[in-house]
Amino acid sequence: MTKYAHKNKGKPLFSRRFKSNLKAYLVLGIIAIFLGVPFYWMIATALRSPDAVLKLPPSWIPNPITFENFPKVFQEIPFARFIGNSFYLVFWNVIGQIFSTTCIAYGFSRFRFPGRKALFLVLLMTLMIPNTITLVPQFIMFARMGLINSYLPLILPAFTGSPYLIFLMRQYMMTIPLELDEAATLDGANRFQILVHVIMPLMVPALVLVTVFTFVEVWNDFLRPLVFLNDPSKFTVSIGLAFFQGTRFTAWEMLMAGSIMAMLPPAILFLITQKRLMGGIAMTAVKG
Amino acid sequence: MISEGKDVSTPILKEKAVVKKVRSSSQYQTPRRRREAITGFLFILPWILGFLFFYAGPAILSLFMGFTKWNIVGTPRWIGLQNYIEIFTIDPNFWNSVKVTLQYAVIYIPMMTILSILTAVALNSKVKGIGIFRTLFYLPSIAPSIAAALVFMWILQPNFGLLNVLLSFIGIQGPNWFKDPRFAMWGIVMIAMWRLGASAVIYLAGLQNISTHLYDAADVDGANGIQKFFNVTLPMLSPILFFQIIVELIGVFQTFTSVYVVSQSGGYAGPIKELYFYMLYVYVKGWQNLQMGYASALSWILTIFILIITIFVFRSSPYWVYYESEKK
Numbered sequence: 001m002t003k004y005a006h007k008n009k010g011k012p013l014f015s016r017r018f019k020s021n022l023k024a025y026l027v028l029g030i031i032a033i034f035l036g037v038p039f040y041w042m043i044a045t046a047l048r049s050p051d052a053v054l055k056l057p058p059s060w061i062p063n064p065i066t067f068e069n070f071p072k073v074f075q076e077i078p079f080a081r082f083i084g085n086s087f088y089l090v091f092w093n094v095i096g097q098i099f100s101t102t103c104i105a106y107g108f109s110r111f112r113f114p115g116r117k118a119l120f121l122v123l124l125m126t127l128m129i130p131n132t133i134t135l136v137p138q139f140i141m142f143a144r145m146g147l148i149n150s151y152l153p154l155i156l157p158a159f160t161g162s163p164y165l166i167f168l169m170r171q172y173m174m175t176i177p178l179e180l181d182e183a184a185t186l187d188g189a190n191r192f193q194i195l196v197h198v199i200m201p202l203m204v205p206a207l208v209l210v211t212v213f214t215f216v217e218v219w220n221d222f223l224r225p226l227v228f229l230n231d232p233s234k235f236t237v238s239i240g241l242a243f244f245q246g247t248r249f250t251a252w253e254m255l256m257a258g259s260i261m262a263m264l265p266p267a268i269l270f271l272i273t274q275k276r277l278m279g280g281i282a283m284t285a286v287k288g
Numbered sequence: 289m290i291s292e293g294k295d296v297s298t299p300i301l302k303e304k305a306v307v308k309k310v311r312s313s314s315q316y317q318t319p320r321r322r323r324e325a326i327t328g329f330l331f332i333l334p335w336i337l338g339f340l341f342f343y344a345g346p347a348i349l350s351l352f353m354g355f356t357k358w359n360i361v362g363t364p365r366w367i368g369l370q371n372y373i374e375i376f377t378i379d380p381n382f383w384n385s386v387k388v389t390l391q392y393a394v395i396y397i398p399m400m401t402i403l404s405i406l407t408a409v410a411l412n413s414k415v416k417g418i419g420i421f422r423t424l425f426y427l428p429s430i431a432p433s434i435a436a437a438l439v440f441m442w443i444l445q446p447n448f449g450l451l452n453v454l455l456s457f458i459g460i461q462g463p464n465w466f467k468d469p470r471f472a473m474w475g476i477v478m479i480a481m482w483r484l485g486a487s488a489v490i491y492l493a494g495l496q497n498i499s500t501h502l503y504d505a506a507d508v509d510g511a512n513g514i515q516k517f518f519n520v521t522l523p524m525l526s527p528i529l530f531f532q533i534i535v536e537l538i539g540v541f542q543t544f545t546s547v548y549v550v551s552q553s554g555g556y557a558g559p560i561k562e563l564y565f566y567m568l569y570v571y572v573k574g575w576q577n578l579q580m581g582y583a584s585a586l587s588w589i590l591t592i593f594i595l596i597i598t599i600f601v602f603r604s605s606p607y608w609v610y611y612e613s614e615k616k
Contacts (some may be wrong), residue, residue: 024413038439104335111328132542136587137346160338220432222545238434259435270430
């Protein structure tokens with residue numbers, strides 16, 4: 001309604017565009033405060049001395065700023081070991097997922113075989129099954145095989161492909177024109193060579209997604225390592241921190257320092273790949 | 289007109305079907321075709337093995353275990369339906385955990401849906417620096433859930449926590465969040481809401497897919513912003529809304545890390561009743577009380593429950609989900 005009023009008055013003090021921008025910044029700013037304050041408080045606490053943490057009222061900016069809490073985490077708990085364990089698990093899971101999802105997506109998108117559609121439907125149905133539901137039975141199975149307190153229960157499933165990542169890879173592979181396969185066949189390439197030399201190079205964006213999703217999921221996983229590992233020397237960062245919190249529950253400055261360090265690897269990976277990641281999330285959301 | 293079209297197309301369709309049938313019976317007869325089928329099978333073999341060993345096999349195993357008493361070390365003892373009878377008739381913790389989880393779903397899902405759509409609408413505005421906001425909003429979803437739980441435990445700490453300190457400035461005595469039956473659930477909701485960026489980004493993708501023609505048409509009809517939101521944006525977003533609600537529902541029943549971490553703090557033995565979520569109960573039964581048979585039965589009940597709810601949401605979808613490409 002004010003749309004045409006401005007035209008009569010000549011130039012308005014604030015343009016309509018400016019006003020709508022202001023409104024957008026206001027809403028974005030409020031959300032940013034609510035989501036940003038926990039981050040800020042995490043950092044601000046980690047940079048305080050233990051007495052400053054329990055001082056009332058707390059200052060918004062830590063004074064003096066100290067970095068001693070970070071090395072202290074490594075002294076109090078075997079944090080370096082936890083980080084190493086987490087990276088070990090991430091490494092094998094990424095290898096497993098890349099290998100398995102590529103092969104499986106290739107099978108589903110490039111071959112005709114009886115029951116292909118039905119099998120893919122089953123795969124989509126397993127997407128709906130919460131992981132935690134299979135936890136008790138998987139535990140029973142691995143316990144019978146004597147694999148509790150080893151990393152195998154946390155690595156083996158990756159080599160069979162996560163349904164979500166298979167779906168993502170297959171959707172992506174479907175966008176690669178079949179003509180490329182046919183041309184390679186005419187040049188005498190076999191199916192495996194086509195996969196390695198023709199398809200894989202074009203799948204790099206999807207493989208980046210698989211890597212990031214797997215990294216974040218394995219790094220952040222809590223329940224599975226908690227269930228399958230008993231020996232503290234085998235703990236990952238996530239359960240290591242919880243273990244620490246269970247014993248030294250008042251050392252908030254150290255818990256926050258540990259949390260920041262636990263957050264750093266996935267956060268850095270996210271910041272590097274975020275453009276591709278957002279595109280990938282959009283693709284699976286809209287098409288799925 | 290539609291029936292006319294049908295009459296014309298049916299014979300052609302039939303012919304096609306016949307051709308297809310003839311082809312499918314001979315499809316895997318030629319050596320080349322058979323080789324292709326075998327190679328294809330080999331490529332998807334890892335998934336088939338995974339399905340058998342990590343989904344179907346364990347599911348059948350746990351169905352069997354649900355009828356036994358088993359404490360991990362000994363041999364399972366067959367006790368028939370006793371676990372299920374105990375769960376449904378005399379186990380107060382079971383009904384409590386169902387109640388708590390459903391209560392949480394009723395609070396969390398509408399809140400998450402509304403706030404993440406609002407965030408997505410804000411992120412869809414074309415202002416400078418929008419990328420920075422998007423990154424910041426998504427960042428909590430990348431943080432390990434243990435880190436999220438710890439930060440909120442600290443912020444909600446009764447004496448020195450930031451929130452209660454801020455509340456004391458305006459003269460409100462803040463509660464002992466995670467130990468207070470009236471507020472514990474809200475603490476868990478806060479931890480979960482911190483991750484609204486993940487779902488906002490998905491709604492944002494949906495918003496960016498809506499054709500501007502629809503808004504232009506609404507402008508011509510003289511619709512205001514709110515009318516446009518409810519008559520254009522929301523219907524166009526409903527397929528994603530539908531998908532997201534199912535994902536959130538499944539997620540709700542898996543809520544574990546935050547309640548586990550929060551309730552084991554400070555040497556506190558076990559969670560307060562209000563935080564005894566379903567998954568936590570399964571964990572306590574299986575791994576603390578070592579009653580694997582009982583935990584298997586609980587898992588199966590959860591599976592069937594989620595199945596029923598998912599079917600219900602699917603069945604209700606024709607009434608509120610709008611698909612653009614759907615023939616009416």
